[in-house]
Every structure is written in C-alpha cells, then in structure tokens.
Amino acid sequence: MNFGYKNMDYTLQILSGDGIGTEIVNEAQKVIGWINSNTDITIKTHEDLIGGQAYDEYGTPLADETLENCRKSDAILMGAVGGPKWDNVEYNKRPEAGLLRLRKELDLFANLRPALVFDALIDASTLKPEIVRGLDILIVRELTSGVYFGEPRGIKDIGNGQRRGINTQSYTTEEIKRVARVAFDLARKRSNKVHSCEKANVMESGKLWREEVSTLRAEEFSDVTLEHMYADNCAMQLLKNPSQFDVIVTDNLFGDILSDEAAMLTGSLGMLPSASLGHKGSSALYEPVHGSAPDIAGQGKANPLATILSLAMCLRYSFDRGDIAEKIENSVQKVLNDGIRTEDIMTKGCLEVSTSEMGDAIVKSLGQ
Ligand code: NAD
DSSP: OOOSOOOEEEEEEEEEESTTHHHHHHHHHHHHHHHHHHSSEEEEEEEEOOTHHHHHHHSSSSOHHHHHHHHHSSEEEEEEOOOGGGTTSOGGGSHHHHHHHHHHHTTOOEEEEEEEOOGGGGGGSSSOHHHHTTOEEEEEEEOSSGGGTEEEEEEEEOSTTOEEEEEEOOOOHHHHHHHHHHHHHHHHTTTSEEEEEEOTTTOHHHHHHHHHHHHHHHHHOTTSEEEEEEHHHHHHHHHHOGGGOSEEEEOHHHHHHHHHHHHHTSOOGGGOEEEEEOSTTSOEEEEESSOOOTTTTTTTOOOOHHHHHHHHHHHHHTSOOHHHHHHHHHHHHHHHHTTEEOGGGOOTTSEEOOHHHHHHHHHHHHTO
16 A cells, blocks of 8 residues: 555554553554554554553653653553552552653643544433534643642641641643644644633633633634633533534643543543643653553453554654544444444444454454
8 A cells, every 4th residue: 555655664662551451552553563564654663561560570650761762762652550459559659650750751741632423332422412423522631730730739737627738720821822832733634623711710820821822823823713711611511512612722620621521422431542742743642541441451351442543643643644543543433333342332233342353353444
C-alpha cells in the first residue's frame, strides 16, 4: 500500500503497566506490526516498565532511565497502572505516582479525551439514541496546573478541635493560553468551534481564563467560533444537547469531571482513548482512559479497543498521519458493525470474542 508520503521512522516507548496492561497493549502491537508491513512508515518500539511492575523490579514506579527513554522517543503508548497488590505502598511510590511523574516531567499540559459514539454501540449509552447518534466531542483539559497543584495546600489545625482543608486554584496567562491554543488548533481541523468553560461568575481564576481565551482568539484564531460557558451549565448541556459541542477547553478540575461525563455518553469505558500533549516537538503520551481492571486481568476478557484507538491518536497527533489513524478507526467501526464484541460491550445476537481475538479481527479488517 502506498499513502504517497516519504518513508519515516518513528520511535514509540511502550509502557504496558499493570493488570490488563500487557494484554491490551499486545493487541495494539499487532496493529503496529500491520503498520510496519503495510504502510510507508516504520514504528520502532522499545518496551519498559511503569507502575507496580516497575516498583517491584526497580523500587520506583518510574525509573529515571525509563523517563529518559520516554523523553527521547517520539511518543509513548501506555496500558494502565495500579492494583490491589500495591495498595499499601507509600504514597509517592504507588503505581499512580509513576504516571503522575511522567505527565509532570514531560510537561504534558493538554489532555485530549474524545467522546465518540459508534453507531453499533449506540444502545450502550444511557441517553436516548436520537440524542447521542453521531456524537463526536473532543474535551481538552488543562492537566498540569489549577487546583490539583496550586499552593498553599494542606490540612491545618485551627484550634478548638477544628481543622481546615486548603487547596488553591491558580492559573497564569501562559498556562491558559497554551492549552487554549491546542484547543483552537484542533478545532480548525474539526468543525471550527470551541466552547471554553469556567466559573467566571464566582471565581477570579475563571474571569482571567475567560479574558485570556478571548484575547488569544482575537490575536491568533479569529476564524474559529468561540463560546464561553459556565462549567455547571456545560455539565447540564452535555446531557441535554451534546451535539452542540465540538471542542471543549477547560481547566484541570472542571475537565476532570466534564470529560468523565462526556465519555460516559458513549457508555463504554473499554472504548475510550486519550492523549496528553506537551510542547510542540516533544514526546506525548497515549493511553486508554480506563484503569488496570484487576478484576478481569489475565482472563482474556479485556477490551483492547481503547488502546488501539489511543494508538490511532498517536498516529494523528504525534506522527501527523491522520490517514493511517482514520484507517484504524474505520476498522474498529467495521468490526463493531460486524457484531464482534468483547464481553464488556456484548449484546444479544453478537459474537463474543477474547482480547486477542478482537486484536486479530482489527488487523484482519485493516488488511481488507
Ligand atoms: P478500572 O477502569 O480499572 O475498572 C473499572 C471497571 O471497568 C472494572 O469492572 C473493569 O473490569 C472494567 N474495565 C476497565 N477497563 C476495561 C477494558 N479495557 N475492558 C473491559 N472492562 C474494562 O477502574 P478501577 O477498578 O477503579 O481501578 C483499578 C486500578 O486502576 C486502580 O489501581 C486504579 O488506581 C487504577 N487506575 C489507573 C488508571 C491509569 O492507569 N490511567 C486510570 C484509572 C484507574
């Protein structure tokens, strides 16, 4: 097959992680194998440990050498981290701490979470089919600042048996503009519309957010439609009329909540990919939204499609090969239309397959 591009080699750091991580990433590796044999690009993979596996092997959930390899690679594909085995490990050595460190060290400030409803899975949504049919929303969440990182923070004794819990919401002009720029850029490749969400009515940081996003649009993106919306209204509108949205940009806290809500419009955790992007030209992280699913690990039941769709995002955003990404997404669509399902998305009349059989079905469909 010839896509009409020059040959290109890319390096991909693979971090399978814990629980179902290895099972789902193995299926994405099959797709990488197909890409290497059938397109004009070559993806060279390098595998390493993260999370609980890394803690067991290296005594830390993210070794310095692994981090360096991630930094040097063009992109990173991760499975998931965590599990009951490490529940009693000290906080900064827990599996999740490895992932947080990776995001922070690479300054992955823009978290992209698409909420895409596949026609074949429309009944999995809790909303009526006519509300979610054809839904395609992209939430861009600021990931490295805001109330989860702001200082001062902590729990203080304030006397008389009382305590005060403190977190600080804080954003600078640059932090707002750089994530908004990502959203506007993406909107230009989609429907050219951005909703920016905050609580400018009650929070100064929200007022600043609104002003800076407006300024950026006027300076660099006057061709893109911008609408401001209070985050609570956005939560309501996502349920009432989700198809009004294309790209939503919002802060870390509201993004955490709104992206989970939007994702659930699609009804199925095993189908949701994500990307975390940093500065132009630096390595980005691609991973499914779900966790390590210890309850089904090792049983061949995990749905690998979120990981395969994360690989598609990697092709689109890090390797600039939207054509190959689209081919993978179309194969997922076709396999679902053919009634092939893992247990989590199984419905009557469909064929239930294992993790590995689902990966094989995608590769087979890619070859057709
Ligand atoms: P989870 O996402 O792992 O699982 C929630 C439910 O969804 C489970 O019933 C699971 O079986 C199911 N599920 C998840 N992914 C699936 C898939 N691909 N196919 C089929 N079913 C799937 O969330 P949890 O149970 O709350 O957390 C388990 C562990 O994962 C915890 O240690 C948690 O900290 C960690 N976690 C990691 C990440 C990450 O690595 N980014 C994200 C969330 C949770």
